[in-house]
Amino acid sequence: MNTLKISILAIFIIFFSCKKDKPIVEKQWYKGNLHTHSYWSDGDEFPEVIMDWYKSNGYQFVALTDHNTLAEGEKWKTISNDSIYQKAFKNYFNSYGDEWVTYRKDSLENIQVRLKTYNEYRTKFEEPSEFLILQSEEITDGYNGKPIHINATNVKRKIEPQGGNSVLEVMQNNLNEVAKHKEEFGTPIIAHINHPNFGYAIGLEDMIALKNEQFFEVYNGHPAVNNSGNDAHISTELMWDYINIAYIENHKPLMYGLATDDSHHYHRKGSKWSNAGRGWIMVQADTLSPKSLINAMEAGQFYASTGVELKELTFNNNILSVEVKADKNITYKISFIGCKKEEGEPEEFAFFESNKASFKLTKDMLYVRCKITSSKLHKNPVEDLLYENAWTQPVTYSE
Template sequence: MTDFFTAPGGFYRGNLHTHSTLSDGALEPKEVCRRYRDEGYDFISLTDHFLGRYGWPIADTEPYRKPGFTTVLGAELHSGAQANGELWHILAVGLPAGFEPPATQEFFATADQETGPELAARAVAAGAHVSIAHPQWSGLTLDDARSLEAAHAVETYNHGCAMGADRPDGFHTLDLLLAEGRRLNLVATDDAHFTEPDHFGGWVMVKAAENDPDALVESLKAGTYYSSQGPELRNIVVTDDEIVVESSSVVSMIVQAQGNTAKAVHGLSMTRSSIELHKFAASPWVRVTVIDAAGKRAWSNPIWLD
């Protein structure tokens, strides 16, 4: 269940949700890539809004790759109306440059557009890793989320939505879908536009054989990563009796499960903590949160106990 902590390869820090002047961001693609590289990231995906008003951009970021830093092609896709009438936002990382655009010109839905679920399915078929973007910010309903059957993950922390709207969350959506048996993972992202302090606040740590776009996308699809605002998850071991978590120094470790089931351990400078599993016997899955002394969190993907 957590074999990727000991599997061959390394952890690579990346941001999966970023914008530039190719859509509504403030910085040129080259400068966006430079800033993430110089902040210590190993990769980013520049995911500009895939709309007709911007020429349906899938940014060619290959020229900005450097030794130790790579980029993954991607876009934020839009088509069709959610239940609230607003346009779908779908995060697609690993999208091919020739992906066929939907008939979406502006930031609103029209009757001639394909649905969001149809667009997500096309993106997955084209090889992309797809996430349900910022559910809280979008006002996504559970029925909306259910309909996006092709998704690999839910964007559970969006730093731009935290800073600009105080609506960063997707954990409620994720947990409801997990309770219905959907085997989805989670991602933390920036959604950086560089128009406010919306950058360097949430990322993924991907375990891959190499820092290569194809290897990173395959690891994202396989769920061999965790998400963070700062703390490091170093190992998670699940036995018949307990779950043991090794991390950088934290003050809380929390295990969540189906419904309202959760258990926390608190302390000072904890780097190894454990919780007995009997409390979670009725849940088919658990997930882990660690919190450091500054209030920054790291999150595991759901761990299925079968």
């Protein structure tokens, strides 16, 4: 009997010791880009070289988003006779070897290379908790000559562009198709509206009228997308504010803003080219997995950046607090931007010349977001966006 009591006691001690020592999973920040192109569509580099660049430059996740295509099946790329691309092929071959690279020459002695599929090249780069590649697509559609592009992240099959009889209808049809895809496969998928000012195709009214959409690009690193707008069109950042004013007033979910590269060009660098490394998102998630990343994004637990990195970002008790991971001899302006109820216009509520600041929301405010502007010049800017920035997601007052 005493032996039985001792045994039961030992079991209880082991059980509660294990329970007590069970590690608590802490959320981490993961850096990623959700808009990237390769030889599978109109990019000018092999997927392996692109993934290697992102992984080597501190990114934890990347989505290859070629136009209306997934990296699957057989595709051969004819290498341009331009010396830049001939040299790039030689570097590719020397890096990966003849056991990996499959190529041939056509009747004109042009080099043709079989592109590696998503399932092939991901084996070279993916590592648990270190680097993740999300299968994705840029659904490329249009209306009356206007380009309408929507990225679908973490897809399981190619999604065909749906068309429509207006800009709004084209967008909504494609968003609805992504939603069907998500339901069909029971997997986390997000869609985001790309570069609305590209060709000034997507107006504010179209964005406001959308249903069931939470993401768009407040910054896109392609030199032709008009982030800053012009005399006749507002910037994408100001569009973001007006969208959220309308969404909140119409009881829609908040619209969240992404920064992306939209990279196409990997051999020529400068303001004329669409290069890697211009814009990204930082997602606070418990694991580096599609489900965890997408769930965090849907909850607004991420920020967009073109260079500014945050040490802290919290929203507790209606207080939005940020702290920048500051560089030496660099100054920062932290702006809290939002809109008061029944005002209809965004405004800067407060700003601080500091690397740390907080702002308390009040009942009369529809929402508040934070923009951090650095005095550090962007290494490779586009348009007039010369300095590094970061944008937090909008938050609302709660009782």
